[in-house]
Amino acid sequence: MNVMGLYSGIDMSMVEQIMEAERARGARFTQQKEKYTKSQNAWRDMNTRLDSLYKRLEDLQQPDTFNSKSVKMTGPSNVGVTATSSAATGHYRVQVQQLATQTRLVGGKVNIPEDGDIRTALGLTKGEITLKIGEDKTETIEIDETDSLRSISDKINNSTANSGIRSSIVDNRLILTHTEYGEKTLVVGGSLANDLRFDGVTAVIGQVSKFTIDGLSITRYSNTIDDVIEGLTFNLTNVHNENDSTVISVTENLDKAAEALQKFVDQYNSTQSFIRSQLSVGDPSAENNQTGMLTGDGTLMRLQSSLRSMMTSSKSHGTSINGLQGLGVTIDRNGTASFDRTVLDKQVRNNPDEVSRFFSSSERIIETIEDDEVNLVTNTRTERKGFSQDMRTFVNQYISSSNGIIKSRRDTFDRMIRDVNDRITRFEERLEMRRNRYIRQFTALDTAMMRAESQMNFMFSQLGMNQNN
Structure with missing residues (x-):
């Protein structure tokens, strides 16, 4: 490469020009890969739109959508x-x-040791307090010298499940409250009742609600x-x-029903609009005509047709409703859906249960199966029916993450893209080999020309010496 181009005039820039021309032949691989990638992305977008449609259909299956x-x-x-x-x-x-209230008893302010708080031991002699609830229930709380106001309150609360009494502390006072409402009596006794300042205190009796x-x-x-x-x-x-x-x-909550159906219609229109854009042939007479990425795709055309057929079907699904048009949804000749809420409002107001059944209902199916040709086994299963279930089942054939049609298409494009990448890699390797071969050949040419010139110079120099002699 040090002598390349010095004699032949073919230098590295000329080699790169040759390689650029060679590389242009591989542009078809790049273009092919770009087309596959865009088509794959188009199906990915299609999956997203169908998934949103699937979720809107789920909203229409909820009973309280039309019965709220x-x-x-x-x-x-x-x-x-x-x-x-x-x-x-x-x-x-x-x-x-x-209003209903709870029985409540507020004790007096308990003397806390100096510089202490509600967690400081009160130093009481060992004893107890008793909580008498009503005429026939008494709960005894054992207390010793290590107990603080906090621990005594905790002991009362630990027995709440049995006594029905809760304890809290406010301003160094124990406040006892019955967990139930109504006229419940509460009296505090025991050897330590006075120490905890329950002496002379009476409960405020709760009451029932009246309306x-x-x-x-x-x-x-x-x-x-x-x-x-x-x-x-x-x-x-x-x-x-x-x-x-x-x-x-x-x-009747007419807004919830109308909102759910309107969102479904909007998502259907968005889905169909995207399909039309992907199938568009544009203007073939235009100089730079732009077409959709999935133009002529039979799978997408069948999806478009099937969705529209389900929207325009007059199937009643076991009700008196004549398809979606009976609920105010109509489809124009371009495939765009429109929604007249007044029609739905009337249906929901008059018979919300029937509207709900149109979109979704359940039926118990009893099946009898022979076992060893002797015994009969009965199996019961629940089958979902209705417009929403039918369309969700259809849509799921496309968006299923395990065996959906779109997953299959995307997997196919993955394989095609990998294949093109392999071809591009092999093409680039061949280009690099050819480039190295050109360099060797042109370098050899220059080397040969340099040697020839050197030999000629030597020959001429010898001829000149002979003439001088």
Whole structure:
């Protein structure tokens, strides 16, 4: 390489030009790899969109999507209400007359040793306190000189499961509270009752809650009541004035149903729009026509057609609903879906259970199997049906991570890309070998020319010497 080009004029720059021309022949491999990669990415994007569609279909399978209830309150906010799908629609007038409370006993301030705190031993003589709950229950708490106010409170709490009494400490006072609401008596006795400042202290007796619903008087041992009206839970928070009340209105939650169906329609349109872009042939007459990466792909065209067919099907799925169009979803000639909420609202308002069954229902299947041709074995399984289940089953054929169609396509492209990479590697190796061969050949040419020139110079020099002689 030191003499290359000195005589022949063929230097490294000319070799690189030759190699550039040779390398251009391998551009088809790079282009092929780029096409495979873009196609693989297109299927990856397709999988993402179908997965989102699958999840939107799952929302439509939930029973409370079409059976959920909304609660509206008019008047003082002295009561909170939550409703489940089983609640009946209607209006209820509620008046809270009394909140349920717990029996509570506050002891006097206990003398803590100087420079101590609630964890400092009180130095009491060994003894006990007794908690008398009601007429027939007594709990004894053993105490010794090593106990602090904190440890005594802990001992009371350790027996809560049996006594029903909880203890807390506020300003060096033991405060005892019954875990249950209502009229529960509580008296503290025992040899150390006075030392812990329970002498002369009486409990504030708890009470039950009292309220009316549409004038009907109700009493409960709690402020949270879920056994008065099916599907409704009342949380009493304050007492009404004598002439005040709160009106509770329970209605169908039309927003939840409409939102779920609208999101599904939007995702369907997004999926179909992406498919159209990938199958597009563009404008063949244009000079720089741009086509989709999956133009002419039969698998994608079948997916496009099948999705549209399922959306336009009039299958009722065991209900009186005539396909999605019976719920306000229609498909135009371009394959784009539109949603008229008023149609769905009417259906949900009149028969939410039927709308729910259209999208998803369960059926028990009993199968009888012969065992050894003698005994019969009965097997029971549950089968999901409905529009959502049918479309999810179809979509899963494409997006399944184990044996889905898209996984198979992507695996195929992986193999094709690896094959192209191997070809590129072998091509580059051949180019490098050819480059080295050119260098050797042109270097040899220059070396030969240099030797020839040297020999000619020597010959001419010898001829000149002879003439002089």
